[in-house]
Amino acid sequence: MTTLTAPLSEAPLDEGFRPHTSHWGVFSARMKDGELEVRPHAGDPDPNEIIQNFPGALRHRARIAQPMVRRGWLENGPGPDERRGRDEYLPMSWSAVLDKLAGELRRVRDDFGPGAIFGGSYGWSSAGRFHHAQSQVHRFLNTSTGGYVKSVNSYSSGASSVLVPHIIGDYEDLVKRNVSWEQIAEHSEIVLAFGGMALKNSMVTGGGSSKHVERGAMQRAHQRGCDFVLVGPLRGDLPEEAGAEWLSSIPGTDTALMMALVHSLVVAGLHDRDFLERYTVGWPVFERYLLGETDGQPKDAAWAAAITGVPAQAITALARRLHGKRALIVVAHALQRAEHGEQPVWMGMVLAAALGQIGLPGGGYGYALGAIGYYGRRYNAVPMPTLPQGRNAVTDFIPVARISDMLLNPGTSYRYNGQTRTYPEIKLVYWAGGNPFHHHQDLNRLKQAFARLDTLVVHELAWTATARHADIVLPCTMTLEREDIGGNANDPLLVPMRPAIAPYGEARDDYAIFADLAERLGTAQAFTEGRTVRQWLEHLYEPTRAALAEAGLPAPSFAEFQASEGYDMPQQDDDGGRLRAFRTDPTAHPLPTPSGKLEIFSQRIASFGEADCPGHPAWLGATNVPDAASPFVLVANQPRTRLHSQFDFGGHSSGAKHRGREVARMHPEDAEARGITEGDIIRISNERGACLAAVNVTDSIRQGVVQLPTGAWYDPVDPEEDKPLCVHGNPNVLTRDVGTSALAQGCTGQLTTVQVERFDGNLPPIQAYDPPVRRPS
Template identity: 50%
Template structure:
């Protein structure tokens, strides 16, 4: 009997953006999620996979919005999210979607199709939803695309101008912990090193070791300074010195440090002369010769709320011993967000530590696990991905400007030196993401989302993106299909065989797009004659060949597929970073900038003549922060950071996320002093509001936040109390009901969610029901 029971249970390897695990399956049901023994600190987020087949939130079969079923593209887009859905057959849904795509192609051209489809999607290499979508749309003639990311847009645009490297390359060449133990005495982190973010790694992660590595730094005597309005942005065991600055004041603090270095003659003149260009153009601004305002520590103190003496002292400490500047992604998601990354680079150049072991800047340090904690070993070979094909449409938008595009077709906008125009979008196709999570000012997005004639969504769950669609295709989750995890950002690889049967009538994205491609006459181009397993074998073998060419041995596909997670860490050589090569010989290894050097002043950016991004880093007064006039009406600065209990909005319905909610709402944190002024107690439901919207949340009182700041993590599934009300109260705790939808500057046009002011009050009304974790209204088609 015992042997029979054991045979009924099996362990299936799975991969997710929060780690690799073993799924325990019994009689086609998922019963447990187990970490690998090699993972010293697995995240509890994985336990939410147990809710992958929750029938309350899964989409059981193809659905079409009732009004769209009746009138197709002539239906009222403003009724999205209001009207009920009608279940239909796969053939009906596929025919309708194909006809809509073909109509737009023929009447308006492929530029009128928006396939941005931004989102993390799956950790699998083949069933990556937006990759599948982009391949399909390219075979069908192309689409308007998006560029950059909500996470790091400003940095992605500014850093190639300054250091001549792509930002992704730069991030994964962060100074290593091993080098820091040997060489670094002080780490000054702007935005901290939030341990909650190190739970995550795009494409899978074999071992969560960030905590152990930080403990190594502490034991080596490295000191930490946490420049952040949030104290626990730094692990408590590091005993960091906390500088509770005003949000968005980091550039002022950096300028104050820089001024002290220069006036005390502590800056590295030799490094500036030999490795940089433009310091002489920046210096008059720093000293005040240019505008009459010296950017000294006293000036910075007034803006940041940090004593001038501290700023001056840390400058001298940083100059006296090798130091590292850490800068989180969050800093550049604000007004003029480009400036924080440029100024951090300039500050490190003043110190002269760029390219030295354990010195310089760790860009995005700890924003995901392997930025700073992968050491020098990432795969040195190319990891294969599903080919996208060629997009015949040149039109694009910066990713965070989607509402602007939909509301203002044909209007001009600036981006990175280019003058462009927004296209007139008639059809949106989204797969593998949730714009009602990651976009700002959701009431504005709802108005914009009503504009296209057709919106098609592939989605396993009834997220707001699915609820605001016309045609909804139910897709599988990674547990319900075969895939492989072969990430370029981690040395672990794992097979991902199907663990459980598909839910309801759901299909893989590949099958959905194959059905559409067949109807549009491009099936051979889309499938290349391969089925799912043939594609997996092809992608793995291409990766294996690339690895073998660099003396990294991977097993044959059949052996890999029959096994579990493997690691190539011991076969992977230590890499030498680009800035290290540049430091050792700048003539032989110049940077890919116009000067071949670090561009502290950029003639190219100056030539754009932007009023919000000059030729060197500088402080700009902001429209929305605690130092602005707007603070008189909305006196609390909202920080909408990443959640502890999920990745963005993925598995918000899962057990780990829901267990952290307060009376069903997302938890918000505020300082007890701010709460007392408003008669708010720990555990109360609060209403956060401004002139853009309002939402409810459950409050946690803590002194780990600077007074004047409230924190509400992103990712709660959007749930408006009254979808017919354009300014409806959001009842679940989605902070993007409040955030501003404006670009960082004309240079990058990135999101500026962290420049947001609100007011808070105790909610005393009848608590609205949470409806987003239940099926929407569904009616039969007569």
């Protein structure tokens, strides 16, 4: 049954403000006296300040004004080149550059096949449903080159998105149709959050949110008497409104703590035997491991205390607090972005099952709740506009975080989800949307990998590090320079995205670029279907309009919609999804797992024979542990003032830096021992590289831990060195480029070990935003 709502009826926009949306939230914008003004959506109770990056970014010097070609590629032709990342660029007309690019696409396609093309993108480029770079580049490659090698999964959920289908079933159902913020506000009695639910993460949503509700839901729950318990090294990973108790733990040890909690329940006879018997498979196998019968080591509180840094008494007390309460176990994405990242995800489900809470309103397992804005919200009941990408004739793929492995080791084999696969040999990478020199690990290794290509093509609005490594750089428009439809399937507001200003320089929409390329390749009709941008928007909007009409709701025409401030869509009921139905009747509503139940032991995973991901949750320890050379654990988490690296040069992001550097946090005792004081510049290093950062000395971080957010644009002081110093503070010069396990091959960029010292040398200037210098030819 669906809940039907009426169209949005707010006061009309005035004074020239035009509606728009971003991944940070719905807003409106206008140009006044040559300056951009933005203001948040009037109905948003907790707006995201990241929209304030737009004004300073709109006409920033980092913007790319015209097509540029790397000198080495232009003079020597396609081929491997170590100068990528330190070469100069020459301007070229659109006509000339597209002629050259079409010729190169034709060469690679005809000589090596479409399997030699990698279609790179990472779908955060635009909140618009049409001007979505990932959809555009994939549609172009499918219709014009015969397909491409793709990537699967995401950097955020690489381990969990592979594991969850084996042990719980539908990943999307678990995170989007399970426990909602409304349920927490009304029903939860205790929320145990491993890694927290930081608002900087949940304030971001693919397609944008019209209402950021997370802070208010936690506040209402706390005022009602719900207890929030945060487990992790950073006290700020739950908002003050939650009134959370902080259990400071050693990073990467959450699995051990969860096991000790379950052990404490079992030895006290407080686990829910009936739930485990009726709704799960494999509990007896895991219980023997838990009690130490299979390996001689009981996973008790004393054992976990030595691993986690949480006192044994606190662990047993917490287990007793969880028993008999409407308890919700939350495991953050961050935990699975580390070595053996599958294990805390799996063990979180086991803990929730042992408590017997899965499927209850406000209870059970809220995996990744708070990790992104559309988790914990209801689905819309009508389809959202979506650009079809066509059919990819190439079946080959890689896990998204294995791009360096693919480029450096073509033809070698690797394990993934029970398969032995082979890395393809890629000649050309076409990247539109995303910045791998932000979200990938071990950037010096990534630089070496990109040097192996024949050609790297990038669509970009600014001179990111990825653009600086490209051979052909095509300037694309910013979202405020084009018309689109915005929204996401878990927010009711569909937004007409109206342009606020003309494109910068010679920048063009991705669609226009691809349409011209397709014309040169003889595939224009297949790509465009003869439609202009406006005709595509009308075409994509029609299924939504028709569904509204069928539901008996006002169904505005496209022209009426584009002239409005947006329309509220009907939403599905908050019914707990598949897990609620499964709890109600597991026979009538089995889970889509091999057994139809929650799999505490997975025979399928066990059959893969992976030593780093056995058939049930296990404590596997870590290979990257602090030592004399690298005594600190670095937490490289998501930033607060930008989405990933987007608009790092914007005012809101730049204003949070100190002396132009990204700000790291460390504990007062750690800082004092190294002669470091508030505001100093520090050098963070390990065997992979080094970076500079400013320091904030605070007791809100665990001793022995340093935290540096990702997203500062990679800025090597001497790019000709093998391991140049990043003077801006990008932690991915330090992180390890290894998979979570042979099961998922997910990203492990959350944690690594480092050395920290005060930097007393001459401070290099920040050059990350300066366009590459073109010397006279």
